[in-house]
Each structure stands twice: as C-alpha cells, then as structure tokens.
Amino acid sequence: MSANKNAPLVVSLPLGAPEPGVTLQRWLYEALREAILGGRLPGGSTLPSTRALAAHYSVARGTVQAAYQQLLSEGYLQSRTGSGTQVSEVLPDATLNSGYVRRRITPTAEMPAPLPDTPWIERLNAITPIFARRSITPGLRPFFPHRGDVGAFPVDLWRKLHLHQLRSSRLPALLDGDPAGLPALREAVASYLAIARGVQVSADCIVILGSVQQGLDLCLRLLVPPGEKVWMEDPGYPGARQLMEISGIARVDVPVDRDGLRVDDGIRLAPDARLAYVTPSRQAPLGGEMSPARRLALLDWATRRRAYVFEDDYDSEFRFIAKPIPALRSMPGASSSVILAGTFSKLLFPAIRLAYLVLPAQLVESFTRAVALTSRHANSLGQAVLADFISEGHFDRHVRRMRKLYASRAEAFADAAERHWRGLIRVPEIRAGLDIAVELELDDEAAAHGRIAAAGIDLLPLARYCAVPRAPGLVMGFAPYDEASIQAAAEALGQALRS
Template identity: 35%
Template sequence: MKTRATAYPVWNAFLPAPDSPLPLREQLLRFLRKGVAEGSLAAGVRLPASRLLADELGVSRMTVTGVYEQLIGEGFLEARQGAGTYIAARIDAPVPADLPSAHAALRGSQRGRLLTGLDSMSLALPDWPLTPGLPALDAFPHAVWGKLEGRFWRNQAAAHSAYGDPQGLLSLGEALADYLGASRAIACRADNIIITPGAQAAVSIAALAIADHGQQAWVESPGYDATHRSLALAGLDSVGVPVDAQGLDVEAGRRLAPEARLALVSPSHQYPSGVTMSLERRLALLKWADQADAMILEDDYDSEFRYACAPTPALKALDANHGRVIYIGTLSKLLIPGLRLGFLVAPDAWIDVLQRVRNGSGYRVPKALQATAAEFISQGHLGRHIRRAKALYSERRDALLAALASEAHGLLTVSNASTGLHLLGHLADSCDDQALTHAARHRQIGAGALSRLYVGHHSRVQQGLLLGFGNTPAGSMRGAVQTLCRLIDAQPGQR
C-alpha cells in the first residue's frame, strides 16, 4: 500500500485488514459509518477525492466512488457541486436544549420502568428440577393433540382463513361452559366466555375494561408477580393486601385501599402460600365488592389438582346474583404453557366492554388452536388427561415430601401441600431466600424465592422457597433437595 498523504489525517485511523472475510469496500463503508456515528468524522469534514483515496488505498477508483455514492444515498455524506464530498451536516446537528436527549428517551415510560426484571416464571429453564409453575411437559398427549389439529387443517373451509369472532370460537366456548359447570360449579353460557392468549392476557383485558388509569387494585401479598405486572401495564396502582391462613384479609384491604376498583385473588389455591380462602372470607369479599361497586378477578390457575379431597367450588359459583366476579381460567397448567390459551367468564353486563378491549388490544388466539382445544375438551381427552396427570403429580409430590422429610429436617418447614403443582418451604428469618435461589440456579435447580412476591410495605417479609414438582421426575427429587439443603447450611447464621 502506498504512503498515505497527510492532507487528510483522519485516514490514518483506517487500517484495512487483509485477512478479514469482508472485502475492502465493506470495511471502508463500516469505517465511515462508525466515524460519523461516533463523531470522529464531524459534520462538514471534506473527504479525499475518490481518485486520491483510491490511489492511497491501492484499490480501483470505482470502489471508492461506489462507497461514496452508497453513503450519500444513506444520508451519511453529501456531494457539493464542484466542491467535493462532505460529511452530511444534518448527521451531527445539535439537539435543541428544550428537547429530551437520546439517553432520556432510552429510559422508557414510567409504566415500562415498573416492569424491570423477570417474572418468577422466567427465572429457570423448564428442565431444571423444582421449577414452580410448570406442569408435566413430558405427559402432554402430543399424538392426540396433533391428530385433532391436523383434522382442522385438512378441512380447508374458507371460514378457517378469516379472523373469526373476536370473542372466540363458539365451539370452544360451549366446551368450556360444559367443563366449568361440571368441574368448578360455574353456571355460564358460551356467550359469557371470552378466549384469550393465556391467563395473564385475560388479567390485562379485564383490568383495562374495569378500571381507569391510576385507580387502585387489591392484590394478594405475597402473590403472583406476573399478574401484578399486568395491572401495572394497565396503569393501575396495586395495593398489597396480606394473606393469612384463611386467604386474602378483606378487612385489611378495606383499611389499606378503601377506594379500590377491583381485587385480584386466587381463592381456590393461593399463589404462593397454597391456602384456600375460607367461606367466611369469600362472602366478605363479595360483600365488599357490592358495597364498593368494585369487581373481583378470580385467578383459578390449577385448582383441579387436589390430592386429599375434591376441588372446592370456584368463588364465581357464589356470585350468581351479584355479577361481581370475573373468572379467569387457563389451560396452561392443565396441559402445557406453550399453548397460551386462557379465558374469561364474565357477567352479561361486562361482555361487551371486555370484547371491545380484547379486540382493540390484539389479544386474539389462533383459530386452529381454539378448534383443537374445543375438540380435545368435548371428546373427553381433557378429563382423561387430568386424571392421568393427577396420579403423576401425586407420585411426584410424595417423592418431594419424602425427600424433604429425610434431608431438610430443621431447614425447611412445608405447609399446604394438598393442592397444585408446588410446595412452599418456609425458611428461618436469618436466611436469604433470594441469595439461595440465585445459588441454586447456578446448580440448575429452579426453586423460587418467596420474598420476591411481596407487594408494598410489610412489617415482616417471610423467607421461603417455592418448590415445583409438576415437571420434576420423582427420581430427581432427592438429589435436588440435598443440593438445596447444602446451600441453606452454607448461609450465614446456619448450623
């Protein structure tokens, strides 16, 4: 390469790499773009003539001309008639003082900043043992589901290609209405049901339809953090209401947020404590909603899996004459999360506004998924799958309880182990459950931290571990529990 001229010292920074897989033309393009973006090539700098630069770099003039022309077209350079080629002045134009800087824009909205971090369902990989919130992925009836979905696509009706009813497929609504009547004692019709892409979307739709920006909502504390995020996205102010052995403390809610517009509860199987809301509290909650002209969102995510007795009726079953409860269900826990299939069951008076919000938000569910789910339920496959899954979960739960009994004596105290797909193990106050779960993830164990799920100020935040057993083979329980116990023992202040 020839000696470079000194008239354009900036080119001393350009060092072509002969061994680069990129041709010299691409290297030169990237150098110029980066120089303009970073400011080393300031606005108004005159570039060498194409002939001079080509001679300096030892390439054809056509190569340099092509680079200049491309960057002129992209807006990085500008050609001045009879005066040469320059860095485009508008690239480096100063920002007026009264406009926000790029860094300010990158901070995002206040609503977006409320969602910093991952929700509890995103902290571990699906195949890690003890991950809460996961059903048995290995038990999903893929063959049956695939056969039903294939039948939908083979029936190439023109209606299959249209958007479909914004409320959801009628056949799925009818199948769900029959299922809910038999399993959850909910008396409803297909036109009371709106299909959504998962339970979290259902919470978002309901929150947007019920409450205005800035209004308050009761949430269980501790409670499921993903649903709290849905309320934040809707612009609501979540007020954490304590949960005790009877469920959400309604009187505490009245004191903390007497003007709340809605309450989000999981009465059949509270997440994460596992308690079932007492009848006294259920009636008190319905009474509050009537008196406050408020609504209740009932999150019923996995109550079908009870191991000591039959499932309790849904709160919605007590609401026949009040119209205060919107029931939120999901097939994610019954089948697999990847389906992203949930639904709302609402009083007649709320269907229109819920449907409009659902339609305006774009929360639609693929028609093939809805049609397959409708056939799966109506042909009895869902009932059979739940019975098989319940037997499998009972075996896995027993294996986890046995491992805890033999390995975790004095380290973890388990309560409310009769329902759902996870256990809650309470730790001593001297433990740091978030440090424990961080260390566990480094060992590919997906236990969750209880303290992360509190909302607002509490005089005492309990330490504990959420131990999922739904997707953990029975043979993997003891080893995972042993590892957790070693991590607990290693905490400061432990034995």
C-alpha cells in the same frame, strides 16, 4: 471445497438504485461486492441466476453476466455445476479491485432517538417481568415453580386433531375469527365449568384470550380509572402485581393468611377500591383456600360498593386431597361482580397460549370490543383443536392422569425434603397445584437463594411475591420433575445450604 448443502438461497436482493453517471455493470458489481464484504451475503449463499437477477432489476442479462464474471475472477464468487453461483467461503483481500475503484461510503453518524419519556416506559423500566426471557434459565431444572410436565402431554393425539382441522373442508379455521372466541370452544368451556367448577354460565358470557394476564390487563384498563384503587393479595402472584405497577392504578396490598385474603383489612385500607384480585381456590403462592366466611365477606363488599372481583383460577384442577373446591363465581349472587379467569397453559402446555374469562353479562360487549381492537382474536386454529380435545373427552382424561402423576411427585418432593432438608427447610402439606411455598429455617433468604442458584437449582425466593417482607421462604415446583430428579436435586440443595 464441497458445496454447502445448508447454504441460503438468495431469492430477493435489494441493492439500491445506481448513482448518476455510473454504468449498470459497475453499479451491480460494486453493490454485490459491498453486500459480500459487509456480510449481507454470507459465505456459501447461492445467488439468483443471471436471468432471474436481470429480470428482477430490468437490466440486460449480459450486464449481470459481466458483473458475476468479474466477481468470479476476483474470488468473491465460485461457480459449480449443479450448484449455481455462490459466495466464496474464503474471501480475497478486501483491497482487491481489479481495475474498479471501490466506492467509499461514509455513513452519516446516527444518534439513536431518545427513549420516550412516558409513564408506561418509566414504570416498565422499574421492574423485571417475572417471566422475562433473561430471568428464566433455559431448560427445565428443579425446582422452578409454575410449570407442568409437557413431556406427559399426548402430543401424537394433539397432532392428529391438528391435522384434522387442516383438511380442505375446514379451511375457514384459518381465517379471522370471532373476537370473543370460537363458539365451539366457548360451549366446551361452559360445559366443563359447570361440571368441574360448579359454574353455570352461558357460552355468551365467555371470552377466549391468550392468557390470564391479558384478561387482567383488560380489566385494569376497562374497569379502573387511572389512580383508582385495586386490592392485591400480599403475598401474591408477581405477574399480577407487576401489571398493576405499570398500569397507572393505585395498588393496595392486602394481607393474606391461612384463610385467604383478609377482607376486613382490605375494607379498612381501601373501602372504595374498584377491583380485587384474588386466588381463592389455591392462594398463590401460599397454597391455602379462602374460607367460606371470607368469600361471603368479599362478595358482600363487591356488591355494596359495585366493585368487581378478579378470580384467578389458575391450577385448581390439580387438587390431591378431597374434591376440587367450587369457584368463587359459583356462589349465589356472584355472577354480577365476579370475573372468573382460567388458563390452559398450565393444564396442557405453556405454548398453547389460550385462556378464558367468564364475565358478568353487562361487561361482555365492552370486553369483546376491546379484544377486537387490541388483539383481534386468540389463535383460531388452536381454539378449534382445543374445542375438539375437550368435547371428545381427551381433556378430562388428561387432567385426571396429570392429577395422579403430580400427586405422586408431591409425595416424592415431601419425602426428599424430610430426608435432605431437616433443619433447613420446612415443607407444609401439599394439597394441590404445581408448586409449594416452603419456610426457610435460615435468617438470610437472599444468601440462601444465591447458594442454591450456584448449585444449579432453580426456584424463586418468597420475597419476589411479597410487598411487605415476611418470614424467609422459597417457592418451589415439583410437577415437571420425576422422582429421581427430585431426589438428586434435593440432595444437592441440602448440601448447598449446609455449606
């Protein structure tokens, strides 16, 4: 039998203390045999040398040699020159004991501790997080939304910048960082926002986080007492809605139309709300922009009520028609009430897990202290690499390139819809983003989604985004898929619905 080149090396093997009256040799033999039969030492794993194991347990080397020899003679171990002592791939009969009486240990029956009866766990069990591992099909199948094309990311350049940060002169990047974020990255984000989003802000008002979701969580904790009201777009991003559901606040679902959040309805339903969650630059998931009149009305309400507005600016950089719309935070008088949130997970790649909040000055200290307490700080090394990526111009070039690529794929998606989905799905004009909400021209959204899933196609029903039911629809992504994949999946989807 050839040696297993991938066999694990056992560096430390906790065996427990010997029982009174049991010799060290018998204890060691039986402990190793139990570990082998119980699967703690899998077949092919390499044991420490007799000298190393003797030193580890402060026993004589002869004691270890005798225990090893006994296990070798019984077939539990095998020894090869140059390979050390390994656990046999094929074990002998478990009843073989060769003179030793194997200890029979009957474990005490353990009852699992009951799940704590806390409000958080109760509310958490009532939902299925939209991006929970079990709810996402492995791989990248059309037409799952909220994804960009990681295959187009300049990995070699990122690796070069990463290695540059790991030079010996830059090793402080491996230490704990500022809870508010790396100063160089906050400066880079401030410069970028001034150009791309029309937001003039000091780097001191920017806090770097792991995700926009983390930022919203902090806002709900710090700004909204339990039981107080928060406006939520309906339809709206499920991740935000679910976070509100488990946070203990009173969520108020405010309708959305082609002009964005209907502020008058929000004031009618909950004039005293503490916070409003909005996606004004590209409404999630419908895709429209909040009108200037609605923006002014929202800011007026927030100012009069001394409330805050959480502006989720999640993918506004990918706009295909005309120039990007300035952020709500850029409007006069918005700096004291609007919290702007942006993420690099959609602009670059999801695993980067870096985002930012632009905070009103009066909130910076409280939020920084909260980050220090709950997560210490975002990944310092990743922040340093991203700061270089932005300041050296790579970020701007990448976004411009991806905007052009996604525009061509949006066009291919619309063409495929016209070719294969006529009478089944109506696709509106795609003006921006990574995905689009489409109208399903069938009565049963759930049944249609089931047939589509059975055909091997991923997407999300519009109902997942809605608190109040509305016309049947689907939310479909196009950004990560090339034209051939879009056409093939569109044809399969059409056939599934027509069946």
